[in-house]
Amino acid sequence: MPTAPAVLGAIAEALLGRTGRVEGVTEPFPGFLDVRLRADPPPGGWHPTHELQFRVTPTRSRRYNIRTVDPDHADRIGLLVATRANGPGTTWAKNLRAGAETTILAGRHIPLxxxxxxxxxxxDSSALGTIDAHTHDRTGHLVAVEVPPAAVAALAQRWPHHHFVPAGPLPGDAMEHWLERAIDAGTLDGIDGALLLGHAQSLQRHRTHLLRRQVLTRRAIVTKPYWATGKEGL
Ligand SMILES: Cc1cc2nc3c(=O)[nH]c(=O)nc-3n(C[C@H](O)[C@H](O)[C@H](O)COP(=O)(O)OP(=O)(O)OC[C@H]3O[C@@H](n4cnc5c(N)ncnc54)[C@H](O)[C@@H]3O)c2cc1C
Structure with a gap:
Protein backbone atom coordinates (compact mmCIF):
# COMPACT_ATOMS: atom_id res chain seq x y z
CA MET A 1 0.00 0.00 0.00
CA PRO A 2 2.38 2.76 -1.17
CA THR A 3 -0.28 5.53 -0.85
CA ALA A 4 -3.27 5.28 1.49
CA PRO A 5 -5.96 7.58 2.82
CA ALA A 6 -4.96 8.77 6.30
CA VAL A 7 -7.76 6.78 7.97
CA LEU A 8 -6.65 3.46 6.39
CA GLY A 9 -3.08 4.25 7.31
CA ALA A 10 -4.14 4.80 10.92
CA ILE A 11 -5.93 1.41 11.01
CA ALA A 12 -2.92 -0.43 9.55
CA GLU A 13 -0.68 1.36 12.00
CA ALA A 14 -2.86 0.38 14.97
CA LEU A 15 -2.70 -3.29 13.92
CA LEU A 16 0.89 -3.68 12.71
CA GLY A 17 2.68 -0.48 13.65
CA ARG A 18 5.60 -0.08 15.99
CA THR A 19 8.07 2.69 16.64
CA GLY A 20 11.57 2.38 15.26
CA ARG A 21 14.30 4.45 16.82
CA VAL A 22 17.19 5.37 14.54
CA GLU A 23 20.50 4.26 16.06
CA GLY A 24 22.68 5.54 13.24
CA VAL A 25 22.92 6.20 9.51
CA THR A 26 26.11 5.94 7.45
CA GLU A 27 26.94 5.96 3.74
CA PRO A 28 29.24 2.93 3.38
CA PHE A 29 29.24 3.13 -0.44
CA PRO A 30 28.31 6.03 -2.75
CA GLY A 31 24.53 5.93 -3.28
CA PHE A 32 23.75 3.60 -0.34
CA LEU A 33 22.68 4.30 3.23
CA ASP A 34 23.19 1.81 6.03
CA VAL A 35 20.29 2.51 8.41
CA ARG A 36 20.44 1.03 11.92
CA LEU A 37 17.20 0.88 13.88
CA ARG A 38 15.96 -0.36 17.21
CA ALA A 39 12.37 -1.64 17.34
CA ASP A 40 10.42 -4.22 19.30
CA PRO A 41 10.12 -7.33 17.12
CA PRO A 42 6.75 -8.71 15.98
CA PRO A 43 5.68 -12.28 16.94
CA GLY A 44 8.38 -14.67 15.68
CA GLY A 45 11.10 -12.01 15.84
CA TRP A 46 13.01 -10.02 13.22
CA HIS A 47 14.72 -11.94 10.42
CA PRO A 48 17.10 -11.04 7.59
CA THR A 49 14.94 -10.48 4.43
CA HIS A 50 11.90 -9.57 6.64
CA GLU A 51 9.72 -7.16 4.67
CA LEU A 52 8.90 -3.89 6.45
CA GLN A 53 6.74 -0.93 5.53
CA PHE A 54 7.82 2.50 6.69
CA ARG A 55 5.45 5.43 6.96
CA VAL A 56 7.56 7.94 4.99
CA THR A 57 4.90 10.71 4.94
CA PRO A 58 1.49 10.81 6.68
CA THR A 59 -0.13 9.10 3.65
CA ARG A 60 2.72 7.25 1.93
CA SER A 61 4.67 4.16 2.84
CA ARG A 62 7.64 2.44 1.22
CA ARG A 63 8.93 -1.10 1.69
CA TYR A 64 12.45 -2.03 2.79
CA ASN A 65 13.77 -5.45 3.72
CA ILE A 66 15.87 -6.18 6.77
CA ARG A 67 19.47 -6.87 5.84
CA THR A 68 20.85 -7.67 9.28
CA VAL A 69 19.61 -8.56 12.75
CA ASP A 70 22.07 -8.05 15.60
CA PRO A 71 22.71 -11.56 17.02
CA ASP A 72 23.15 -10.09 20.52
CA HIS A 73 20.20 -7.67 20.48
CA ALA A 74 16.95 -9.03 19.02
CA ASP A 75 15.53 -5.50 18.65
CA ARG A 76 18.35 -4.08 16.49
CA ILE A 77 18.02 -4.30 12.74
CA GLY A 78 19.79 -2.89 9.70
CA LEU A 79 18.62 -1.85 6.22
CA LEU A 80 20.58 -0.96 3.10
CA VAL A 81 18.77 1.83 1.25
CA ALA A 82 19.69 2.85 -2.29
CA THR A 83 19.39 6.61 -2.81
CA ARG A 84 19.14 6.86 -6.60
CA ALA A 85 15.36 7.54 -6.74
CA ASN A 86 13.91 10.95 -5.95
CA GLY A 87 10.59 10.08 -4.30
CA PRO A 88 9.38 10.35 -0.70
CA GLY A 89 11.05 7.09 0.38
CA THR A 90 14.49 8.29 -0.64
CA THR A 91 13.91 11.73 0.90
CA TRP A 92 12.79 10.05 4.14
CA ALA A 93 15.90 7.86 4.27
CA LYS A 94 18.26 10.76 3.52
CA ASN A 95 16.72 12.80 6.35
CA LEU A 96 16.99 10.08 9.03
CA ARG A 97 19.26 11.02 11.93
CA ALA A 98 20.31 9.14 15.06
CA GLY A 99 17.66 9.52 17.75
CA ALA A 100 14.78 10.11 15.32
CA GLU A 101 11.67 7.96 15.56
CA THR A 102 9.83 6.41 12.63
CA THR A 103 6.77 4.21 12.20
CA ILE A 104 7.32 0.64 10.98
CA LEU A 105 4.53 -1.68 9.87
CA ALA A 106 5.55 -5.31 10.17
CA GLY A 107 3.87 -8.67 10.61
CA ARG A 108 5.30 -12.11 11.23
CA HIS A 109 8.13 -12.91 8.79
CA ILE A 110 7.09 -15.08 5.84
CA PRO A 111 10.23 -16.33 4.07
CA LEU A 112 10.23 -16.33 0.28
CA ASP A 124 19.95 -3.56 -8.88
CA SER A 125 20.97 -1.26 -6.03
CA SER A 126 17.54 -1.44 -4.38
CA ALA A 127 18.02 -5.22 -3.98
CA LEU A 128 21.58 -5.35 -2.66
CA GLY A 129 20.58 -5.40 1.03
CA THR A 130 18.07 -8.19 0.43
CA ILE A 131 20.50 -10.18 -1.70
CA ASP A 132 23.13 -9.86 1.03
CA ALA A 133 20.59 -11.12 3.57
CA HIS A 134 19.77 -14.12 1.33
CA THR A 135 23.37 -15.05 0.53
CA HIS A 136 25.15 -14.14 3.76
CA ASP A 137 26.84 -17.21 5.27
CA ARG A 138 25.91 -19.37 2.28
CA THR A 139 28.41 -20.38 -0.35
CA GLY A 140 27.89 -21.51 -3.92
CA HIS A 141 25.47 -18.79 -5.00
CA LEU A 142 26.23 -16.41 -7.84
CA VAL A 143 25.45 -12.72 -7.25
CA ALA A 144 25.25 -9.97 -9.89
CA VAL A 145 24.08 -6.44 -9.05
CA GLU A 146 23.77 -3.40 -11.31
CA VAL A 147 24.99 -0.38 -9.32
CA PRO A 148 26.05 3.25 -9.86
CA PRO A 149 29.54 3.29 -11.47
CA ALA A 150 30.89 5.40 -8.58
CA ALA A 151 30.10 2.59 -6.12
CA VAL A 152 31.63 -0.36 -8.01
CA ALA A 153 35.14 -0.24 -6.53
CA ALA A 154 34.02 0.04 -2.89
CA LEU A 155 31.36 -2.65 -3.30
CA ALA A 156 33.80 -5.03 -5.00
CA GLN A 157 36.17 -4.57 -2.09
CA ARG A 158 33.42 -5.41 0.43
CA TRP A 159 32.02 -8.37 -1.58
CA PRO A 160 34.93 -9.63 -3.73
CA HIS A 161 32.99 -12.66 -5.04
CA HIS A 162 29.96 -10.69 -6.27
CA HIS A 163 29.74 -9.25 -9.78
CA PHE A 164 29.05 -5.49 -9.66
CA VAL A 165 27.93 -4.21 -13.04
CA PRO A 166 28.23 -0.43 -13.62
CA ALA A 167 24.78 0.90 -14.56
CA GLY A 168 24.29 2.80 -17.82
CA PRO A 169 21.72 5.53 -18.52
CA LEU A 170 18.81 3.03 -18.74
CA PRO A 171 18.13 0.51 -15.96
CA GLY A 172 18.79 -3.12 -16.86
CA ASP A 173 20.78 -2.55 -20.09
CA ALA A 174 24.19 -3.15 -18.49
CA MET A 175 22.90 -6.27 -16.73
CA GLU A 176 21.51 -7.65 -20.01
CA HIS A 177 25.00 -7.37 -21.52
CA TRP A 178 26.55 -8.96 -18.44
CA LEU A 179 24.07 -11.86 -18.63
CA GLU A 180 24.84 -12.44 -22.31
CA ARG A 181 28.59 -12.55 -21.64
CA ALA A 182 28.21 -14.64 -18.47
CA ILE A 183 26.12 -17.27 -20.27
CA ASP A 184 28.61 -17.41 -23.17
CA ALA A 185 31.53 -17.74 -20.74
CA GLY A 186 29.87 -20.58 -18.79
CA THR A 187 29.70 -18.49 -15.60
CA LEU A 188 26.11 -19.65 -15.04
CA ASP A 189 26.87 -23.35 -15.56
CA GLY A 190 25.55 -25.40 -12.63
CA ILE A 191 23.00 -22.76 -11.57
CA ASP A 192 19.68 -24.44 -10.69
CA GLY A 193 17.55 -21.48 -9.62
CA ALA A 194 17.34 -17.69 -9.82
CA LEU A 195 15.99 -14.87 -7.69
CA LEU A 196 15.57 -11.64 -9.66
CA LEU A 197 14.86 -8.48 -7.63
CA GLY A 198 14.57 -4.77 -8.34
CA HIS A 199 13.42 -2.84 -11.44
CA ALA A 200 10.21 -4.47 -12.70
CA GLN A 201 10.76 -4.05 -16.45
CA SER A 202 14.39 -5.23 -16.23
CA LEU A 203 13.46 -8.36 -14.27
CA GLN A 204 11.13 -9.42 -17.07
CA ARG A 205 13.89 -8.89 -19.67
CA HIS A 206 16.42 -10.87 -17.62
CA ARG A 207 13.90 -13.66 -17.02
CA THR A 208 13.12 -13.88 -20.76
CA HIS A 209 16.86 -13.93 -21.47
CA LEU A 210 17.48 -16.84 -19.07
CA LEU A 211 14.56 -18.78 -20.59
CA ARG A 212 15.54 -18.04 -24.21
CA ARG A 213 19.11 -19.22 -23.61
CA GLN A 214 17.69 -22.28 -21.78
CA VAL A 215 19.74 -21.57 -18.66
CA LEU A 216 16.73 -22.28 -16.42
CA THR A 217 13.11 -23.33 -16.64
CA ARG A 218 10.23 -20.98 -15.83
CA ARG A 219 9.63 -22.67 -12.46
CA ALA A 220 13.24 -22.21 -11.40
CA ILE A 221 13.04 -18.40 -11.62
CA VAL A 222 11.44 -16.22 -8.92
CA THR A 223 11.00 -12.50 -9.56
CA LYS A 224 10.00 -9.76 -7.13
CA PRO A 225 9.74 -6.19 -8.40
CA TYR A 226 10.84 -3.40 -6.06
CA TRP A 227 10.22 -0.38 -8.32
CA ALA A 228 9.02 0.38 -11.83
CA THR A 229 9.71 3.09 -14.39
CA GLY A 230 7.10 5.84 -14.14
CA LYS A 231 5.50 4.41 -11.00
CA GLU A 232 5.58 5.83 -7.49
CA GLY A 233 5.98 3.12 -4.87
CA LEU A 234 5.11 -0.56 -5.33
C1 LIG B 1 9.19 -5.74 -1.16
C2 LIG B 1 10.11 -4.56 -1.39
C3 LIG B 1 11.33 -4.49 -0.71
C4 LIG B 1 12.20 -3.42 -0.93
N1 LIG B 1 13.39 -3.38 -0.26
C5 LIG B 1 14.25 -2.37 -0.49
C6 LIG B 1 15.51 -2.32 0.20
O1 LIG B 1 15.82 -3.17 1.05
N2 LIG B 1 16.36 -1.29 -0.10
C7 LIG B 1 16.03 -0.32 -1.03
O2 LIG B 1 16.83 0.59 -1.27
N3 LIG B 1 14.84 -0.32 -1.67
C8 LIG B 1 13.94 -1.31 -1.42
N4 LIG B 1 12.73 -1.31 -2.05
C9 LIG B 1 12.39 -0.16 -2.92
C10 LIG B 1 11.81 0.99 -2.05
O3 LIG B 1 10.60 0.57 -1.45
C11 LIG B 1 11.47 2.26 -2.87
O4 LIG B 1 10.83 1.90 -4.05
C12 LIG B 1 12.65 3.09 -3.24
O5 LIG B 1 13.31 3.54 -2.07
C13 LIG B 1 12.22 4.34 -4.04
O6 LIG B 1 11.20 5.00 -3.34
P1 LIG B 1 10.92 6.54 -3.58
O7 LIG B 1 9.72 6.91 -2.76
O8 LIG B 1 12.15 7.36 -3.39
O9 LIG B 1 10.57 6.64 -5.13
P2 LIG B 1 9.14 6.43 -5.82
O10 LIG B 1 8.18 7.47 -5.36
O11 LIG B 1 8.73 5.00 -5.65
O12 LIG B 1 9.51 6.68 -7.34
C14 LIG B 1 9.90 7.99 -7.80
C15 LIG B 1 10.55 7.86 -9.17
O13 LIG B 1 11.84 7.24 -9.00
C16 LIG B 1 11.94 6.07 -9.81
N5 LIG B 1 12.71 5.09 -9.03
C17 LIG B 1 12.28 4.34 -7.98
N6 LIG B 1 13.28 3.57 -7.50
C18 LIG B 1 14.36 3.82 -8.28
C19 LIG B 1 15.71 3.33 -8.29
N7 LIG B 1 16.14 2.39 -7.41
N8 LIG B 1 16.56 3.82 -9.24
C20 LIG B 1 16.15 4.75 -10.14
N9 LIG B 1 14.89 5.26 -10.17
C21 LIG B 1 14.01 4.80 -9.25
C22 LIG B 1 10.49 5.63 -10.10
O14 LIG B 1 10.39 4.97 -11.34
C23 LIG B 1 9.75 6.97 -10.13
O15 LIG B 1 9.84 7.55 -11.42
C24 LIG B 1 11.84 -2.38 -1.84
C25 LIG B 1 10.60 -2.43 -2.50
C26 LIG B 1 9.75 -3.51 -2.29
C27 LIG B 1 8.43 -3.56 -3.04
Whole structure:
Protein backbone atom coordinates (compact mmCIF):
# COMPACT_ATOMS: atom_id res chain seq x y z
CA MET A 1 0.00 0.00 0.00
CA PRO A 2 2.38 2.76 -1.17
CA THR A 3 -0.28 5.53 -0.85
CA ALA A 4 -3.27 5.28 1.49
CA PRO A 5 -5.96 7.58 2.82
CA ALA A 6 -4.96 8.77 6.30
CA VAL A 7 -7.76 6.78 7.97
CA LEU A 8 -6.65 3.46 6.39
CA GLY A 9 -3.08 4.25 7.31
CA ALA A 10 -4.14 4.80 10.92
CA ILE A 11 -5.93 1.41 11.01
CA ALA A 12 -2.92 -0.43 9.55
CA GLU A 13 -0.68 1.36 12.00
CA ALA A 14 -2.86 0.38 14.97
CA LEU A 15 -2.70 -3.29 13.92
CA LEU A 16 0.89 -3.68 12.71
CA GLY A 17 2.68 -0.48 13.65
CA ARG A 18 5.60 -0.08 15.99
CA THR A 19 8.07 2.69 16.64
CA GLY A 20 11.57 2.38 15.26
CA ARG A 21 14.30 4.45 16.82
CA VAL A 22 17.19 5.37 14.54
CA GLU A 23 20.50 4.26 16.06
CA GLY A 24 22.68 5.54 13.24
CA VAL A 25 22.92 6.20 9.51
CA THR A 26 26.11 5.94 7.45
CA GLU A 27 26.94 5.96 3.74
CA PRO A 28 29.24 2.93 3.38
CA PHE A 29 29.24 3.13 -0.44
CA PRO A 30 28.31 6.03 -2.75
CA GLY A 31 24.53 5.93 -3.28
CA PHE A 32 23.75 3.60 -0.34
CA LEU A 33 22.68 4.30 3.23
CA ASP A 34 23.19 1.81 6.03
CA VAL A 35 20.29 2.51 8.41
CA ARG A 36 20.44 1.03 11.92
CA LEU A 37 17.20 0.88 13.88
CA ARG A 38 15.96 -0.36 17.21
CA ALA A 39 12.37 -1.64 17.34
CA ASP A 40 10.42 -4.22 19.30
CA PRO A 41 10.12 -7.33 17.12
CA PRO A 42 6.75 -8.71 15.98
CA PRO A 43 5.68 -12.28 16.94
CA GLY A 44 8.38 -14.67 15.68
CA GLY A 45 11.10 -12.01 15.84
CA TRP A 46 13.01 -10.02 13.22
CA HIS A 47 14.72 -11.94 10.42
CA PRO A 48 17.10 -11.04 7.59
CA THR A 49 14.94 -10.48 4.43
CA HIS A 50 11.90 -9.57 6.64
CA GLU A 51 9.72 -7.16 4.67
CA LEU A 52 8.90 -3.89 6.45
CA GLN A 53 6.74 -0.93 5.53
CA PHE A 54 7.82 2.50 6.69
CA ARG A 55 5.45 5.43 6.96
CA VAL A 56 7.56 7.94 4.99
CA THR A 57 4.90 10.71 4.94
CA PRO A 58 1.49 10.81 6.68
CA THR A 59 -0.13 9.10 3.65
CA ARG A 60 2.72 7.25 1.93
CA SER A 61 4.67 4.16 2.84
CA ARG A 62 7.64 2.44 1.22
CA ARG A 63 8.93 -1.10 1.69
CA TYR A 64 12.45 -2.03 2.79
CA ASN A 65 13.77 -5.45 3.72
CA ILE A 66 15.87 -6.18 6.77
CA ARG A 67 19.47 -6.87 5.84
CA THR A 68 20.85 -7.67 9.28
CA VAL A 69 19.61 -8.56 12.75
CA ASP A 70 22.07 -8.05 15.60
CA PRO A 71 22.71 -11.56 17.02
CA ASP A 72 23.15 -10.09 20.52
CA HIS A 73 20.20 -7.67 20.48
CA ALA A 74 16.95 -9.03 19.02
CA ASP A 75 15.53 -5.50 18.65
CA ARG A 76 18.35 -4.08 16.49
CA ILE A 77 18.02 -4.30 12.74
CA GLY A 78 19.79 -2.89 9.70
CA LEU A 79 18.62 -1.85 6.22
CA LEU A 80 20.58 -0.96 3.10
CA VAL A 81 18.77 1.83 1.25
CA ALA A 82 19.69 2.85 -2.29
CA THR A 83 19.39 6.61 -2.81
CA ARG A 84 19.14 6.86 -6.60
CA ALA A 85 15.36 7.54 -6.74
CA ASN A 86 13.91 10.95 -5.95
CA GLY A 87 10.59 10.08 -4.30
CA PRO A 88 9.38 10.35 -0.70
CA GLY A 89 11.05 7.09 0.38
CA THR A 90 14.49 8.29 -0.64
CA THR A 91 13.91 11.73 0.90
CA TRP A 92 12.79 10.05 4.14
CA ALA A 93 15.90 7.86 4.27
CA LYS A 94 18.26 10.76 3.52
CA ASN A 95 16.72 12.80 6.35
CA LEU A 96 16.99 10.08 9.03
CA ARG A 97 19.26 11.02 11.93
CA ALA A 98 20.31 9.14 15.06
CA GLY A 99 17.66 9.52 17.75
CA ALA A 100 14.78 10.11 15.32
CA GLU A 101 11.67 7.96 15.56
CA THR A 102 9.83 6.41 12.63
CA THR A 103 6.77 4.21 12.20
CA ILE A 104 7.32 0.64 10.98
CA LEU A 105 4.53 -1.68 9.87
CA ALA A 106 5.55 -5.31 10.17
CA GLY A 107 3.87 -8.67 10.61
CA ARG A 108 5.30 -12.11 11.23
CA HIS A 109 8.13 -12.91 8.79
CA ILE A 110 7.09 -15.08 5.84
CA PRO A 111 10.23 -16.33 4.07
CA LEU A 112 10.23 -16.33 0.28
CA UNK A 113 10.14 -19.85 -1.15
CA UNK A 114 13.27 -20.06 -3.28
CA UNK A 115 14.09 -22.55 -6.03
CA UNK A 116 17.36 -24.47 -6.33
CA UNK A 117 20.43 -24.90 -4.19
CA UNK A 118 22.99 -23.01 -6.30
CA UNK A 119 21.14 -19.86 -7.22
CA UNK A 120 21.73 -16.78 -9.31
CA UNK A 121 20.80 -13.69 -7.24
CA UNK A 122 20.44 -10.79 -9.61
CA UNK A 123 19.19 -7.25 -9.13
CA ASP A 124 19.95 -3.56 -8.88
CA SER A 125 20.97 -1.26 -6.03
CA SER A 126 17.54 -1.44 -4.38
CA ALA A 127 18.02 -5.22 -3.98
CA LEU A 128 21.58 -5.35 -2.66
CA GLY A 129 20.58 -5.40 1.03
CA THR A 130 18.07 -8.19 0.43
CA ILE A 131 20.50 -10.18 -1.70
CA ASP A 132 23.13 -9.86 1.03
CA ALA A 133 20.59 -11.12 3.57
CA HIS A 134 19.77 -14.12 1.33
CA THR A 135 23.37 -15.05 0.53
CA HIS A 136 25.15 -14.14 3.76
CA ASP A 137 26.84 -17.21 5.27
CA ARG A 138 25.91 -19.37 2.28
CA THR A 139 28.41 -20.38 -0.35
CA GLY A 140 27.89 -21.51 -3.92
CA HIS A 141 25.47 -18.79 -5.00
CA LEU A 142 26.23 -16.41 -7.84
CA VAL A 143 25.45 -12.72 -7.25
CA ALA A 144 25.25 -9.97 -9.89
CA VAL A 145 24.08 -6.44 -9.05
CA GLU A 146 23.77 -3.40 -11.31
CA VAL A 147 24.99 -0.38 -9.32
CA PRO A 148 26.05 3.25 -9.86
CA PRO A 149 29.54 3.29 -11.47
CA ALA A 150 30.89 5.40 -8.58
CA ALA A 151 30.10 2.59 -6.12
CA VAL A 152 31.63 -0.36 -8.01
CA ALA A 153 35.14 -0.24 -6.53
CA ALA A 154 34.02 0.04 -2.89
CA LEU A 155 31.36 -2.65 -3.30
CA ALA A 156 33.80 -5.03 -5.00
CA GLN A 157 36.17 -4.57 -2.09
CA ARG A 158 33.42 -5.41 0.43
CA TRP A 159 32.02 -8.37 -1.58
CA PRO A 160 34.93 -9.63 -3.73
CA HIS A 161 32.99 -12.66 -5.04
CA HIS A 162 29.96 -10.69 -6.27
CA HIS A 163 29.74 -9.25 -9.78
CA PHE A 164 29.05 -5.49 -9.66
CA VAL A 165 27.93 -4.21 -13.04
CA PRO A 166 28.23 -0.43 -13.62
CA ALA A 167 24.78 0.90 -14.56
CA GLY A 168 24.29 2.80 -17.82
CA PRO A 169 21.72 5.53 -18.52
CA LEU A 170 18.81 3.03 -18.74
CA PRO A 171 18.13 0.51 -15.96
CA GLY A 172 18.79 -3.12 -16.86
CA ASP A 173 20.78 -2.55 -20.09
CA ALA A 174 24.19 -3.15 -18.49
CA MET A 175 22.90 -6.27 -16.73
CA GLU A 176 21.51 -7.65 -20.01
CA HIS A 177 25.00 -7.37 -21.52
CA TRP A 178 26.55 -8.96 -18.44
CA LEU A 179 24.07 -11.86 -18.63
CA GLU A 180 24.84 -12.44 -22.31
CA ARG A 181 28.59 -12.55 -21.64
CA ALA A 182 28.21 -14.64 -18.47
CA ILE A 183 26.12 -17.27 -20.27
CA ASP A 184 28.61 -17.41 -23.17
CA ALA A 185 31.53 -17.74 -20.74
CA GLY A 186 29.87 -20.58 -18.79
CA THR A 187 29.70 -18.49 -15.60
CA LEU A 188 26.11 -19.65 -15.04
CA ASP A 189 26.87 -23.35 -15.56
CA GLY A 190 25.55 -25.40 -12.63
CA ILE A 191 23.00 -22.76 -11.57
CA ASP A 192 19.68 -24.44 -10.69
CA GLY A 193 17.55 -21.48 -9.62
CA ALA A 194 17.34 -17.69 -9.82
CA LEU A 195 15.99 -14.87 -7.69
CA LEU A 196 15.57 -11.64 -9.66
CA LEU A 197 14.86 -8.48 -7.63
CA GLY A 198 14.57 -4.77 -8.34
CA HIS A 199 13.42 -2.84 -11.44
CA ALA A 200 10.21 -4.47 -12.70
CA GLN A 201 10.76 -4.05 -16.45
CA SER A 202 14.39 -5.23 -16.23
CA LEU A 203 13.46 -8.36 -14.27
CA GLN A 204 11.13 -9.42 -17.07
CA ARG A 205 13.89 -8.89 -19.67
CA HIS A 206 16.42 -10.87 -17.62
CA ARG A 207 13.90 -13.66 -17.02
CA THR A 208 13.12 -13.88 -20.76
CA HIS A 209 16.86 -13.93 -21.47
CA LEU A 210 17.48 -16.84 -19.07
CA LEU A 211 14.56 -18.78 -20.59
CA ARG A 212 15.54 -18.04 -24.21
CA ARG A 213 19.11 -19.22 -23.61
CA GLN A 214 17.69 -22.28 -21.78
CA VAL A 215 19.74 -21.57 -18.66
CA LEU A 216 16.73 -22.28 -16.42
CA THR A 217 13.11 -23.33 -16.64
CA ARG A 218 10.23 -20.98 -15.83
CA ARG A 219 9.63 -22.67 -12.46
CA ALA A 220 13.24 -22.21 -11.40
CA ILE A 221 13.04 -18.40 -11.62
CA VAL A 222 11.44 -16.22 -8.92
CA THR A 223 11.00 -12.50 -9.56
CA LYS A 224 10.00 -9.76 -7.13
CA PRO A 225 9.74 -6.19 -8.40
CA TYR A 226 10.84 -3.40 -6.06
CA TRP A 227 10.22 -0.38 -8.32
CA ALA A 228 9.02 0.38 -11.83
CA THR A 229 9.71 3.09 -14.39
CA GLY A 230 7.10 5.84 -14.14
CA LYS A 231 5.50 4.41 -11.00
CA GLU A 232 5.58 5.83 -7.49
CA GLY A 233 5.98 3.12 -4.87
CA LEU A 234 5.11 -0.56 -5.33
C1 LIG B 1 9.19 -5.74 -1.16
C2 LIG B 1 10.11 -4.56 -1.39
C3 LIG B 1 11.33 -4.49 -0.71
C4 LIG B 1 12.20 -3.42 -0.93
N1 LIG B 1 13.39 -3.38 -0.26
C5 LIG B 1 14.25 -2.37 -0.49
C6 LIG B 1 15.51 -2.32 0.20
O1 LIG B 1 15.82 -3.17 1.05
N2 LIG B 1 16.36 -1.29 -0.10
C7 LIG B 1 16.03 -0.32 -1.03
O2 LIG B 1 16.83 0.59 -1.27
N3 LIG B 1 14.84 -0.32 -1.67
C8 LIG B 1 13.94 -1.31 -1.42
N4 LIG B 1 12.73 -1.31 -2.05
C9 LIG B 1 12.39 -0.16 -2.92
C10 LIG B 1 11.81 0.99 -2.05
O3 LIG B 1 10.60 0.57 -1.45
C11 LIG B 1 11.47 2.26 -2.87
O4 LIG B 1 10.83 1.90 -4.05
C12 LIG B 1 12.65 3.09 -3.24
O5 LIG B 1 13.31 3.54 -2.07
C13 LIG B 1 12.22 4.34 -4.04
O6 LIG B 1 11.20 5.00 -3.34
P1 LIG B 1 10.92 6.54 -3.58
O7 LIG B 1 9.72 6.91 -2.76
O8 LIG B 1 12.15 7.36 -3.39
O9 LIG B 1 10.57 6.64 -5.13
P2 LIG B 1 9.14 6.43 -5.82
O10 LIG B 1 8.18 7.47 -5.36
O11 LIG B 1 8.73 5.00 -5.65
O12 LIG B 1 9.51 6.68 -7.34
C14 LIG B 1 9.90 7.99 -7.80
C15 LIG B 1 10.55 7.86 -9.17
O13 LIG B 1 11.84 7.24 -9.00
C16 LIG B 1 11.94 6.07 -9.81
N5 LIG B 1 12.71 5.09 -9.03
C17 LIG B 1 12.28 4.34 -7.98
N6 LIG B 1 13.28 3.57 -7.50
C18 LIG B 1 14.36 3.82 -8.28
C19 LIG B 1 15.71 3.33 -8.29
N7 LIG B 1 16.14 2.39 -7.41
N8 LIG B 1 16.56 3.82 -9.24
C20 LIG B 1 16.15 4.75 -10.14
N9 LIG B 1 14.89 5.26 -10.17
C21 LIG B 1 14.01 4.80 -9.25
C22 LIG B 1 10.49 5.63 -10.10
O14 LIG B 1 10.39 4.97 -11.34
C23 LIG B 1 9.75 6.97 -10.13
O15 LIG B 1 9.84 7.55 -11.42
C24 LIG B 1 11.84 -2.38 -1.84
C25 LIG B 1 10.60 -2.43 -2.50
C26 LIG B 1 9.75 -3.51 -2.29
C27 LIG B 1 8.43 -3.56 -3.04
Missing amino acids: RLPGTRRLHLG
